[in-house]
Amino acid sequence: MEKLIAGKSVAVNEEGYLTDFSQWDKSIAEELAHEAGISLSPRHWEVLTYLQNEHQNQVALSIRRIGKSNFVDIKEFYQLFPTAPLKTATKIAGIPKPVSCI
Amino acid sequence: MNTNGAIKKMMIILSKGTLENVYAAFVLANGARAEGIEAEIFFTFFGLEAIHKQKLEHLHVATVGNPAMHMPTMLGGLPGMEALASSMMKKEMEAIDMPDVHEFLDILTASGVRLWACKLAMDMFHYKKEDMYDGIEAVITVGDFYKQSAGEGVHMLFV
Numbered sequence: 001m002e003k004l005i006a007g008k009s010v011a012v013n014e015e016g017y018l019t020d021f022s023q024w025d026k027s028i029a030e031e032l033a034h035e036a037g038i039s040l041s042p043r044h045w046e047v048l049t050y051l052q053n054e055h056q057n058q059v060a061l062s063i064r065r066i067g068k069s070n071f072v073d074i075k076e077f078y079q080l081f082p083t084a085p086l087k088t089a090t091k092i093a094g095i096p097k098p099v100s101c102i
Numbered sequence: 103m104n105t106n107g108a109i110k111k112m113m114i115i116l117s118k119g120t121l122e123n124v125y126a127a128f129v130l131a132n133g134a135r136a137e138g139i140e141a142e143i144f145f146t147f148f149g150l151e152a153i154h155k156q157k158l159e160h161l162h163v164a165t166v167g168n169p170a171m172h173m174p175t176m177l178g179g180l181p182g183m184e185a186l187a188s189s190m191m192k193k194e195m196e197a198i199d200m201p202d203v204h205e206f207l208d209i210l211t212a213s214g215v216r217l218w219a220c221k222l223a224m225d226m227f228h229y230k231k232e233d234m235y236d237g238i239e240a241v242i243t244v245g246d247f248y249k250q251s252a253g254e255g256v257h258m259l260f261v
Contacts, residue, residue, distance in 0.1 A: 063136060064201055067209055074212035084138035102132060102200060102209075 006031040017091050021052075024094030032092045036083070040092075044080055047072050048093045055095040061086060062100035110255030111140035113247070118261060119151030121161045121188060125195075127152075127261045128206045135213040143210075144247045145238075146220035149261075150227060153219060153235040158203045162188040204235075211237035218242050218250070 003012045006027040011019045016032075018024055029048065033040050040048075050071050054061060063086060067074045081088045086098055112134045116127040127143060134141040151157045165171055165178035165187050177183065192202070201209060211217065219234055219241045231241055242250075251258060 060199075062199060063132070063209060063213065064199060064205075067212065074209060078135075078212070078214055084136060086136060087138075100199070102129065 015091075015097065017097050018094040021094050028094065029092050036081075036088050036092065038081065038088070038092070041080075047077070047080060047089065051089055051093045052095060055090075055093075060100060061090065061098040062102050064102050105255060108255055109134075109139050109257055111142070111251075111253065111257070113251045113256060113258045114141065114143045115247075115258070115260045116143055116145050116149035116152060117147045119148035119157075119161060121163045121191060123261050124149070124152040124161055124203060125200070125206075128203075128210060130259065130261075131210055131215045132206075132213065135210075135215060140214070141210075142216040142218065142250065144218045144220060144242075146223045150219060150223055150229060150234075152203060153207065153217065153238055154229065154233055155235060156233070158207070158235065161203060163191050207235050207237055218247060220244070220247075 001012060001014070002009045003016065005012075006025075008023070008025075008028065010023040010028065013019055018028075030040060033044070038044070050069070051061065054065075054069075059065065063074060063077075066072060066077050066086070072080075077085050077089075090097055112130065114127050114131055116124065118124070127149075131141040131143055145153050151161060162184040163171075165173055165183050166175055168178070171178065171187065173183075173187075178187075200206075207217070217235070217238050219229075219231070219238050221241050221243050224230075224241050231238065
């Protein structure tokens, strides 16, 4: 389905995750973050970029992997995205929701 | 405010020290946090083994009295059987990216899961707070745990 985000019509799934990453840009991230009650700091952007790179490298994202990333630890990740961090951060980053239970 | 009965907090009581039960409690707590739900675990009776520094690395699956193991009870009782079954299970867990008990406790505390030890069981087993995993917030009574569970959308689960 299509959703109007930051004035652009983008393809999303039923949970609101972008289905075509090429449609993602920073204004879309800012609006999705706003919907989640988060205002993006420079550190948020670093983490979002990190997640996008991991996704591009086909790494299956999980909280455990975040903890082992040496980029951001689990505590900080929860501070940046307090509610359901992995779900929220991947949505803002324009990448699919991870399916891991851990 | 209408919250549609959404779960806000999971209060999990872990009373068993077998690997499969400990993991069940940990996965449920971790999964709650991943969904934006608060979670706390109250360790009591044999569940204390999962947070005892000297014991938490040596938990086993139950091979006796566990029909789902599909192993004759007599066989399950043989020396070394539990260790064998446990090491097989641990290999499978590593393969699906499941952390070991200590790392899992680290993940849970970093994710904001609050961990409590049961005072009565601690006294019964003669354990001290310093014997336990450092992330344990306090040794508390059942009454304290109930107070901790107050609020709407709070669910309690006994493992």
